[in-house]
Amino acid sequence: MDYAIECTDVTVRFKRYQEKNRMLRWTLLQMFKENRTSETFDALKDVTFSVKHGEAFAIIGQNGSGKSTLLKILTSIVQPDSGTVRVNGKVSALLELGAGFQPDLTGRENIYLNGSILGLSRAQITDRFDAIVGFSELEAFIDTPIKHYSSGMYMRLGFSIAIHVDPDILVIDEVLAVGDQNFQHKCLDRIRDFKRRGKTIIFVSHDLSTVSQLCSRAILLHDGRVVARGSTSKAIDHYHVINQENRDQKMIDAHVAVAEELQDRWGSRAIEITSVEFLDGSGQKTVCFRTGDPFRVRISYQTRQRIEKPVFGIAIHRNDGTHVNGPNTKISGAVPEYLEGSGAVCFEIESLPLLPGTYYFTAAVYNFACDTPYDHLDQMFPFSVIPGCTDEEYGVFYIPSTWWYEGAHGKLLPK
Amino acid sequence: MITVLPQKTLFSRNHLELLGNLVARNLKIKYKGSILGFLWSLITPLLQMLIYTVVFAVIIRVKVEWPFAVFLLTAQLPWIFFATSLQMGATSIIEHGNLVKKVYFPRELLPLSTIVSNLISFGITLIILFGFLIAYRIPFTSKVVLLPVAILLLLSFTLGLTFITSCLAVFFRDIFHILEVLILLWFWSVPVVYPLSLLADLPPQYAWFRDTYALNPMVTILELFRHALLYDTWPDAFSLGYATLWSIVTLSVGYIIFKRAEPLFAREI
Numbered sequence: 001m002d003y004a005i006e007c008t009d010v011t012v013r014f015k016r017y018q019e020k021n022r023m024l025r026w027t028l029l030q031m032f033k034e035n036r037t038s039e040t041f042d043a044l045k046d047v048t049f050s051v052k053h054g055e056a057f058a059i060i061g062q063n064g065s066g067k068s069t070l071l072k073i074l075t076s077i078v079q080p081d082s083g084t085v086r087v088n089g090k091v092s093a094l095l096e097l098g099a100g101f102q103p104d105l106t107g108r109e110n111i112y113l114n115g116s117i118l119g120l121s122r123a124q125i126t127d128r129f130d131a132i133v134g135f136s137e138l139e140a141f142i143d144t145p146i147k148h149y150s151s152g153m154y155m156r157l158g159f160s161i162a163i164h165v166d167p168d169i170l171v172i173d174e175v176l177a178v179g180d181q182n183f184q185h186k187c188l189d190r191i192r193d194f195k196r197r198g199k200t201i202i203f204v205s206h207d208l209s210t211v212s213q214l215c216s217r218a219i220l221l222h223d224g225r226v227v228a229r230g231s232t233s234k235a236i237d238h239y240h241v242i243n244q245e246n247r248d249q250k251m252i253d254a255h256v257a258v259a260e261e262l263q264d265r266w267g268s269r270a271i272e273i274t275s276v277e278f279l280d281g282s283g284q285k286t287v288c289f290r291t292g293d294p295f296r297v298r299i300s301y302q303t304r305q306r307i308e309k310p311v312f313g314i315a316i317h318r319n320d321g322t323h324v325n326g327p328n329t330k331i332s333g334a335v336p337e338y339l340e341g342s343g344a345v346c347f348e349i350e351s352l353p354l355l356p357g358t359y360y361f362t363a364a365v366y367n368f369a370c371d372t373p374y375d376h377l378d379q380m381f382p383f384s385v386i387p388g389c390t391d392e393e394y395g396v397f398y399i400p401s402t403w404w405y406e407g408a409h410g411k412l413l414p415k
Numbered sequence: 416m417i418t419v420l421p422q423k424t425l426f427s428r429n430h431l432e433l434l435g436n437l438v439a440r441n442l443k444i445k446y447k448g449s450i451l452g453f454l455w456s457l458i459t460p461l462l463q464m465l466i467y468t469v470v471f472a473v474i475i476r477v478k479v480e481w482p483f484a485v486f487l488l489t490a491q492l493p494w495i496f497f498a499t500s501l502q503m504g505a506t507s508i509i510e511h512g513n514l515v516k517k518v519y520f521p522r523e524l525l526p527l528s529t530i531v532s533n534l535i536s537f538g539i540t541l542i543i544l545f546g547f548l549i550a551y552r553i554p555f556t557s558k559v560v561l562l563p564v565a566i567l568l569l570l571s572f573t574l575g576l577t578f579i580t581s582c583l584a585v586f587f588r589d590i591f592h593i594l595e596v597l598i599l600l601w602f603w604s605v606p607v608v609y610p611l612s613l614l615a616d617l618p619p620q621y622a623w624f625r626d627t628y629a630l631n632p633m634v635t636i637l638e639l640f641r642h643a644l645l646y647d648t649w650p651d652a653f654s655l656g657y658a659t660l661w662s663i664v665t666l667s668v669g670y671i672i673f674k675r676a677e678p679l680f681a682r683e684i
Contacts (some may be wrong), residue, residue: 072516075519076519077515077516077519077681078682079678099513099514099516099517100511100513100514102444104443104447104448105440105443105444105447112436113436113437116429116432116433117436117518117520118518119429119520121428121429122432
């Protein structure tokens with residue numbers, strides 16, 4: 001059999017509890033009720049897919065689309081109500097790092113306990129102990145009870161144990177969102193190394209740029225059903241369509257209201273920013289760009305009165321908080337004499353130099369002295385960048401550059 | 416962590432090691448941070464014994480043919496094992512809810528690890544009992560061969576019940592209140608603080624009570640401990656067979672119920 005995982009028509013049905021009622025009285029009452037219409041919903045509905053050995057496979061979808069339930073099926077934590085699952089090989093899941101850690105025990109004791117929960121024998125753990133500790137960089141704290149660990153240290157130990165189980169199939173659920181960038185890179189390197197050794201990877205993430213770097217095939221789940229399958233880029237495109245539909249709806253009513261609640265919006269509102277749209281090279285709305293693509297933003301406004309010399313500004317932050325840039329119309333010499341009524345200001349980057357990742361866009365309008373905000377929407381608009389004109393991945397920007405040698409031998413190897 | 420099919424057998428080597436690790440963890444956590452550490456597992460039953468001896472031997476003047484402390488301990492120690500196992504065992508699945516929802520391993524290892532760590536504590540407390548037996552110069556007789564039998568019956572009866580309570584607790588949180596009442600009731604329905612012989616001289620109109628009382632398998636199991644260490648008489652074959660049957664049936668029914676309910680744990684917790 002050359003499939004690592006085969007799922008056929010998997011359906012999982014959950015009862016929808018009004019409230020989690022675990023009292024005997026309630027259950028007894030239910031039994032005597034005439035029509036027990038226990039409301040159910042399908043967390044997964046007829047999900048069919050297969051993953052080949054050695055393949056890196058992604059499962060993407062919005063929150064509540066059934067991704068986590070599907071992973072629980074694959075790891076046999078939950079049994080499907082109908083359909084079959086065949087898993088061919090030893091699975092290790094990075095579902096929740098450090099599940100089963102005991103705060104009162106030391107790092108060392110927890111490695112043994114957690115390792116054996118994940119299916120390692122004592123001898124295997126002893127063999128890999130140094131590697132686990134080394135990878136987690138916790139040498140100095142390994143005999144400290146882990147209740148004294150920071151959450152980052154906790155996660156590092158959890159990841160390190162899970163990755164050293166050395167399974168045939170590695171299931172990763174959104175765990176790379178933890179730890180500092182250094183450690184995230186180390187984890188990704190480890191996962192790539194895993195892939196090189198021909199192991200199978202099931203990857204679930206919202207981080208689409210990592211998904212597209214790592215995985216060749218994907219399925220897209222929506223409301224428990226598979227709505228797209230095939231190449232990762234196709235599934236991601238489809239994901240953006242679904243996301244965009246939701247987002248358009250939310251943009252209208254939620255963004256403005258929520259922004260105020262979150263205190264991510266401030267200003268006198270003499271001019272109000274009414275919408276922010278990201279457009280691709282052909283003028284289509286999108287929130288996903290490739291490195292090197294044209295990047296255009298259309299900021300619509302509405303004034304309450306005549307405003308003299310307003311200054312529009314934007315900022316881009318990466319999701320780790322790095323402030324990427326922050327141009328404004330005053331610096332660029334694009335301040336109008338006055339604005340009145342409604343209109344839009346457009347901002348364009350001919351070739352987006354950002355490297356893959358998730359970014360947040362800020363739109364703001366200030367007075368000419370730039371000391372009084374009319375309207376400021378702080379990091380309210382997310383967009384993602386996926387690999388495009390370059391394979392580079394370290395840092396923030398793609399800066400076109402060249403390499404050459406003085407005194408090298410032979411021809412250069414192909415890329 | 417899982418192979419092609421979730422492993423049905425408990426006795427693969429890795430699972431035995433996991434059981435060992437879980438037991439070690441239970442014991443470590445129990446005494447971590449306390450100054451007297453594992454001495455507590457000796458102090459608590461000793462204190463209980465002291466209280467019961469004062470109340471029943473001194474105040475109420477229950478008469479037994481043996482030193483009351485020894486008489487008490489022979490049944491009290493197995494009882495403590497039974498009662499604490501039921502109570503701690505009931506929480507064993509839900510207190511590891513996080514683990515059950517995230518990782519697959521045979522779930523029976525959770526109640527089993529509670530029982531095994533209690534069994535170890537029980538073994539340690541038996542040292543006190545032997546100390547008292549020697550101090551009071553009560554000789555060990557050939558009946559001592561009944562001791563492993565008694566422990567085995569107690570163990571399988573307790574384990575069977577714990578399998579049931581631990582999975583009931585997943586579905587009904589009422590089980591803890593029910594258990595509390597049940598254990599209190601049960602404690603006074605077994606001959607721990609009074610001798611079984613007291614029931615022999617009940618007036619005839621209470622004969623039904625004596626007969627009902629004898630149906631309780633824990634009566635026979637606890638009496639078996641006294642046969643082994645105090646009475647110097649063999650138990651009658653009928654009650655031995657009766658207790659054995661109960662233990663086997665409870666364990667098998669408990670395990671079957673547990674395995675039936677197991678796939679639902681991750682959803683219900």
